[in-house]
Every structure is written in structure tokens, then in C-alpha cells.
Amino acid sequence: METVLFIIMAAIAVTAASAVILNRNPVKSALALIVVMxxxxxxxxxxxxxxxxxxxxxxxxxxxMVLFLFVLxxxxxxxxxxxxxxxxxxxxxxxxxxxxxxxxxGVALLRSSVPMTISAPAVGEDFGxxxxxxxxxxxxxxxxxELISVLLLVxxxxxxxxxxxxxxxxxxxxxxxxxxTRLPEAGPGTVGEETG
Amino acid sequence: xxxxxxxxLSALLFGMGVTGVLLRRNVVVIIMSVELMLNAANLxxxxxxxxxxxxxxxxxxFLVIAIAAAEAAVxxxxxxxVARQRGTVDVDDLxxxxx
Numbered sequence: 115m116e117t118v119l120f121i122i123m124a125a126i127a128v129t130a131a132s133a134v135i136l137n138r139n140p141v142k143s144a145l146a147l148i149v150v151m152x153x154x155x156x157x158x159x160x161x162x163x164x165x166x167x168x169x170x171x172x173x174x175x176x177x178x179m180v181l182f183l184f185v186l187x188x189x190x191x192x193x194x195x196x197x198x199x200x201x202x203x204x205x206x207x208x209x210x211x212x213x214x215x216x217x218x219x220g221v222a223l224l225r226s227s228v229p230m231t232i233s234a235p236a237v238g239e240d241f242g243x244x245x246x247x248x249x250x251x252x253x254x255x256x257x258x259x260e261l262i263s264v265l266l267l268v269x270x271x272x273x274x275x276x277x278x279x280x281x282x283x284x285x286x287x288x289x290x291x292x293x294x295t296r297l298p299e300a301g302p303g304t305v306g307e308e309t310g
Numbered sequence: 311x312x313x314x315x316x317x318x319l320s321a322l323l324f325g326m327g328v329t330g331v332l333l334r335r336n337v338v339v340i341i342m343s344v345e346l347m348l349n350a351a352n353l354x355x356x357x358x359x360x361x362x363x364x365x366x367x368x369x370x371x372f373l374v375i376a377i378a379a380a381e382a383a384v385x386x387x388x389x390x391x392v393a394r395q396r397g398t399v400d401v402d403d404l405x406x407x408x409x
Contacts, residue, residue, distance in 0.1 A: 120311040124319045131323055131346055135330030140339050147342050150323070154349055157316070161360040163368050166375075170352075173375055178345065178382050185386045186338055189393045194336050194400075207332030215325015222317035233312060237363050250365045251372065262376045269380035273387035 119160060127153040138194045144182045151175040161234075163242040316357035323350035337392070337399045341385045348378045 126149065133146035151174045158167035240246050251259050323346060330343030352371045359367025393399050396406075 117311050120315055124315070127319065128322055128326075131326045134339075134342060134346060135326055135333060140336050143339050143342055147346065150346065151349065154353055157319075157353065158356050160311075161316070161356050163356045163359065163371075166356060166368050166371055169372065169375060173379055174345075174349070178379055181382060181386060182338065182342060185390060188390065189338075189399060191336060191338065191399060194334070194339070204333065207329055210332055211325045211327075211329025213325075214328045215321050218321035218324055219318045222321055223314060234360050235363055237360075241360075241363065242365070242368060247365050247368050247372070251369050254366075255369050255373070258373055262373060265380050266376065269384050273383045276384070276387035276391050 116160065120157070123153045123156050123160075127157075140186050140191050140194065141183065144179060144186060147182075148175050148179050151179070161242075162237060165242055165244050165247050313357055313361045317354055320350045320354040320357070323347075323353070335400050335402050337389050337401055337404075338386070340401065341382060341389070344385075345378060345382065348374060 130146045130149035130153065134143045134150065137143045137146060151170060155167045155170040155175070158164075158170060327343045327345075327347030327350060330346065331340050334340050334343065352374055355367040355371040355374070357367075359365060359371075389399055392404065396404065398404065
């Protein structure tokens, strides 16, 4: 039963992950990524990490993916053209990705100090519960936990600053531009235009 | 299911994330592929945490999720700004820093 569930979820995750990287419509890619996250949440549940499974659904499949979809719809990104223009770049991308995945899988299969074929050791009912994880988070990992809060604050301020419509930077007259500066091609939202 | 299964699945997802970063031209989809790689790492962490019984791996995965959320927020804010300024999110067209 456990193995069957793992195989089903692994198949769903791999299929949806290939949809993420191969689908030319970014919105469909985002929806496929949500499926990957949900499949991984089921696997976390199976690994007795119930708290992490809930966090995965709430933070990843919920908040982060809503942010992605929001940005995609805000920018009104259309369907992507053919992938890299050159065939060689496409081949290199596939080759490097496959090589990296296979190397990691090979290392996992061959060179691990943990016995690989044993099934999971028995653990108590409270393994992965809020109490057990939270206690470790607030004792041994207290410093990283607090630093995360600083990081989130910095990310919050940075995101707000980066999306401000206009930077309060005085415009340099063209005669003071460094030599060789070219005007960007005219288009919607070109530098120097009022875009807000 | 033995640990090997989880690690192989994690490696496959990571390789697909790398492929996505190299293959795609849309910046938003590239950030999504990075999220896929972070998720693959998380799966390995949680699997190790279950098989060497201990919660350290889960705590680490928790921190990774928080960092990934921050990274997505800042990255997407930059994408929105670039799209406003340049009118495109195609990495092949964003060559301002090219020497």
C-alpha cells in the first residue's frame, strides 16, 4: 500500500514537473507546479512529516503559487515562442539537466553511508508533530529561526522598493551620458517614459 | 518504500528543474524551475529525517521553505520592475549587462 502510494505520487510529480518545464503557456506551468507541490505534500505526509506537509500546502501551493499566478496575470505574459532559438542550446539544456539528475540519482544509489534498502525505522506517534518539530526549532535552531524573520523583513522591504513605479533618480541630460550609450529601442514602458 | 526511492525521485525533480532553468526564456518560468529544485532538495531532507529518525531534516526543510518564499517575492518584484522598464520578460531580450 505504501509503495503503491509512493509510485502513484512519484509518477504524478514527475509528469507535472515535465509539464512545468515543457508547457509554453506560463499559467499552465504554474498550475502544473501546484500539482507537483501537492504530490510532494502527500509524500511528506507518508514520511510522517505532517506539520511540513501542511506548511507545504499553505505556504507553497497557497501563498507562493498565488504570487506567481498574480505576477503572470499582472504582466499579461503570453504564450512563449519556441524555446531557445538555437537547437544546440536546447540540446545542451536537456543534456545538462539529464546529466545532473542522473549523477545525483547515481550518488544516491551507490555512495551513501546510510543503508538504502532498509525500510523506515519505527517512530512514535508524535514524530513530525508541531510539538516535536517546534521544540527543536526553538532550541537548537533558534538562531537560524530568528534570522529567518530578519530575512523575511528584508525581502518584504526589498520587494516593495523594487516594484515602486518610478525611482527618485534625477535624469542625466544626454550630453552627460557615458560614451557609447545608446537609447533603448522604443517600446511600451521604455526607460525614461512615464509608465505609472 | 526504502530511502532510495525518495532520493531518486528527488534527483529526478532536481534535474528537471535544472533543465527548466536552461531551457526556458520566460523569467517567471525560470524562477518556477528554481522552486522545483528547492522542492526536490526538501524532499531529500524530509526523507533523511524520517530514515535517520530525528527532526533536524524537517527543521531544515522548514527554513528552506521560508527562504524560498522570500526568494520568490524578491525575484518576482524584480521581474515586475524589469517588465515595466523594458516591456519584456524574455531573457534573450534582456541583454543590457552583456559586455
